[in-house]
Amino acid sequence: xxxxxxxxxxxxxxxxSLDPRLPLGESIxxxxxxxxxxxxxxxxRESERLLCSGGVDKSYDKAYPSNVSGGECQxxxxxRAIATNPRLIVCxxxxxxxxVSVQAQILELLRELGEKNGTSFLFITHDLALVSGFxxxxxxxxxxxxxxxxxxxxxxxxxxxxxxxxLISSVLSVGVPS
Numbered sequence: 001x002x003x004x005x006x007x008x009x010x011x012x013x014x015x016x017s018l019d020p021r022l023p024l025g026e027s028i029x030x031x032x033x034x035x036x037x038x039x040x041x042x043x044x045r046e047s048e049r050l051l052c053s054g055g056v057d058k059s060y061d062k063a064y065p066s067n068v069s070g071g072e073c074q075x076x077x078x079x080r081a082i083a084t085n086p087r088l089i090v091c092x093x094x095x096x097x098x099x100v101s102v103q104a105q106i107l108e109l110l111r112e113l114g115e116k117n118g119t120s121f122l123f124i125t126h127d128l129a130l131v132s133g134f135x136x137x138x139x140x141x142x143x144x145x146x147x148x149x150x151x152x153x154x155x156x157x158x159x160x161x162x163x164x165x166x167l168i169s170s171v172l173s174v175g176v177p178s
Contacts, residue, residue: 005035008081012093014073018065024076025051025061031083050079055105070097078106085117092124107134128171132156140164 011017018027028047032038038046048058054075065073074097081089089110095103111134113119123135131138131152139149140161148161159165 005084006087008084008086008089010074010078010081010089010091010094012096014077014097015065015070017077018073020065023062023064024056024068024073027076028080028083031080035084046083047079050083051076053109054079055102071099071102074098075102075106078109082109082113082119085113086119088120088122090122090124093126094123095130096125096127103130110134126167128156128167140167 009017018024022030025044025047028050029043032043032046044061048061051060052058056072056075056079060068060072060076063072065076068076074094078094091110095106098106107130110119110121114121121134123131125131135152137150138152138155140147140155140159140163142161142163148155148159148164155164156168159168
């Protein structure tokens with residue numbers, strides 16, 4: 001329970017990580033209430049602010065997961081994860097359901113959170129473009145083992161492992177400025 005306050009998770013399949021009986025805003029308010037630092041009115045305002053910061057209109061506060069798109073569910077899950085300013089957010093293919101422009105907005109939101117609150121992120125992803133634009137260190141896993149690790153700029157621009165080279169070659173324009 002103690003670690004749960006400082007670690008949050010953003011799952012790839014957002015809809016299945018939300019309670020289908022609760023509106024999106026209520027799911028976010030649940031996370032805020034656990035912190036015990038806000039009144040009910042403050043929780044409502046903050047849940048609406050978090051939805052808007054993720055690119056979802058505050059009217060979605062009352063929408064149920066089954067009534068919105070997968071991308072909108074994903075943004076609500078991200079809003080819930082950042083609600084309590086955790087120290088670590090584990091992102092399991094967290095932006096894979098989003099189109100490129102929304103993905104950029106979400107990554108910028110996460111970057112700002114990291115800078116403002118010192119939040120760290122662990123991205124589990126096959127998206128090397130995301131890795132190259134967001135992550136400072138990279139671990140490449142192959143068959144459950146670490147195949148290669150180091151600074152992202154080094155891994156992307158000078159991969160040493162065959163599997164890493166294959167991953168990078170599958171993306172047309174990945175590169176990290178030195």
